[in-house]
Amino acid sequence: MAPDIAERNTPYRKVRKFHHPFTALPEQNNGTSHPIFYPIIKTMAEHLDISNGTKSEKYATLLPQIAAVVEVETDLIARMANVAAMIHETFGFLWTGFYRVESAGGQLILGPFQGPMACTRIKHGRGVCGKAWSEGRTLVVPDVEAFPGHIACSSSSRSEIVVPLWKDGEIVGVLDIDSADLATFDATDARHLEEIAALVTDDAK
Ligand code: SME
Numbered sequence: 001m002a003p004d005i006a007e008r009n010t011p012y013r014k015v016r017k018f019h020h021p022f023t024a025l026p027e028q029n030n031g032t033s034h035p036i037f038y039p040i041i042k043t044m045a046e047h048l049d050i051s052n053g054t055k056s057e058k059y060a061t062l063l064p065q066i067a068a069v070v071e072v073e074t075d076l077i078a079r080m081a082n083v084a085a086m087i088h089e090t091f092g093f094l095w096t097g098f099y100r101v102e103s104a105g106g107q108l109i110l111g112p113f114q115g116p117m118a119c120t121r122i123k124h125g126r127g128v129c130g131k132a133w134s135e136g137r138t139l140v141v142p143d144v145e146a147f148p149g150h151i152a153c154s155s156s157s158r159s160e161i162v163v164p165l166w167k168d169g170e171i172v173g174v175l176d177i178d179s180a181d182l183a184t185f186d187a188t189d190a191r192h193l194e195e196i197a198a199l200v201t202d203d204a205k
Pocket of ligand 1: 089122127128149150151152154
């Protein structure tokens with residue numbers, strides 16, 4: 001017999017406790033004030049909590065929620081989709097999304113994103129995305145017009161950050177974020193977005 005609505009909805013209402021490796025239990029914490037080392041026992045959120053505070057406070061609120069999302073879903077594309085939405089909603093960037101390395105390895109292909117339409121394929125070493133991939137490092141671009149070879153998917157983009165996604169020692173994609181303002185991104189974004197990139201690929205299928 002089909003379950004009634006209340007029964008069918010039950011799994012989605014369950015309170016799920018988790019402990020993520022990026023967090024520390026109180027007894028492991030040693031009083032450190034690093035924002036990620038709060039003793040976090042979170043419930044699965046059905047909406048996104050967004051801090052009104054500084055950039056660092058926004059990341060501190062966002063990271064455990066992303067950890068909760070990846071904890072319950074191992075599919076890489078599903079994770080990318082929700083993580084792009086969560087970053088985008090938290091910061092209100094112009095464009096937030098992922099490019100995946102195609103299986104043949106020669107180019108990046110557009111993945112889940114939030115924002116205006118974007119270029120679908122980017123060659124190795126081309127643009128900010130292809131360069132972050134070929135150089136294997138995060139690129140912070142304060143002024144896209146000053147970046148040789150920048151690919152302008154949107155004329156509104158003024159600054160950009162691209163973070164490689166590592167899995168088993170290989171780059172499997174990049175996280176790309178565009179801002180409508182100059183010099184939006186700095187070392188704080190790089191550090192936290194690298195943490196987010198690591199969460200997205202951690203044990204992903
Ligand atoms: N600007 C990127 C292209 C991707 S879009 O910004 C979404 C680049 O130069 O690689």
